[in-house]
Amino acid sequence: MNITGAIGKAKTAKQVAKDPFGLLLDAAIVWIVRFFVPVPFAGELAVYFKGPLLAICGMGLVIGVTVIITSVGLIFAPVSILQSLTGSLVSTLTGGSATTIPIDALKGYLEPGFVDTDSPTVDPFGGIGQTISILTAGFHDQDYYNRFGIVHEGIDLVPTQTYYATNQAYAKTHAVIMFATTSGKTRTYTDSYGALTVDVTNNPGTLKTVYKHLNQIIVDNNASIHAGTPIGVMGKTGFATAEHLHYEVRRNQGGSWVAVNPLPYIH
Ligand SMILES: [Zn+2]
Structure with missing residues (x-):
């Protein structure tokens, strides 16, 4: 053994005693x-x-783990959180209060229970009568007139727990989707109070249904649609204090559209 080797060995032994982990680390790195x-x-x-x-590797590790945790979190986050994220983003970009639902999920969707018809038979929330929706203001409601001084030409509806538990479009989108109750031609517009509105006039031109306060319209203007087609998302645009659907049935009487009570067309 020459002198350099002896010094090296002594130094190594000393190092092992002083810092065994550091030496192992050095060996591993080499x-x-x-x-x-x-x-x-x-x-x-x-x-x-x-x-x-080591500092660079450590930083890389921290960044990598953060990216993985964030992406896993976003993938498994509840849809509602993602929707509120995208919703607020859209609001920021447009300056409006509209939220968006993934329309693609409803492309070509027809709500089960609807049949092609010129006269409504089921609830615009899908299903029959008061199991799916509750009446919050009736047709020509006296309380409504006393409160607002306006003749209520339709009915106000909100979904029930049964709706939330059973509706398939809601399960797909986490949004309360309104369906056309008649087949016919659409008209989309904002009414004088600012309510996003869809009208559907039946094919013979004898009856039309009206859907107001929508948060979002999801049907084209002047489109020919079948009953059961998703037309909008329930909201509170225009003259409304809370989210609900204002639903009207109007009959063509000598060229003027006269509102009639929609309830017989639901039960
Ligand atoms: Zn109303």
Whole structure:
């Protein structure tokens, strides 16, 4: 053994005693770098610069873990949170209060229980009568007139617990979707109070249904649709204090559209 070797060995032994972990780490670095970088002394060089190298690796690890946790969190986050995120983004971009639902999920969708008809037979929430929706203001409601001084030409409806538990479009979108109760031609507009509105006039031109206060219209203007087609999302646009559907049935009487009580067309 020459003198350099002896000094080296003494130094190594001292180091093992002083910092066994550091020495193991150095050995591991040399081994790993030699494996991946087939250049002489690459391992030793890496050990010399291990401080900054370890710092960079550590930073990379922290960033990587953060990215993974964030993406996993977003993938498994409840749809409502994602919707509120995209909703607020859309609001910020447009300056409006409209929210958006994924329309693609409803492309070509027809609500089960509807049949092609010129005269409504089921509830615009889907299903029959008061199991799916509750009446909150009736046709020509006296209380409504006393409160607002306006003749109520339709009925106000909100969904029931049964609706939320059973409706398939709601399950797909987490939004309360309104369906056309008649087949016919659509008209989409904002009424004088600011309510997003859809009218559907039946094919013979004898009756039309009206849907107001929508949060979002999801049907084209002047489109020919079948009963059961998704036309909008329940909301409170225009003259409304809370989210509900204002639903009208109007009959063509000598060219003027006279409102009639929609309830017989639901039960
Ligand atoms: Zn109303």
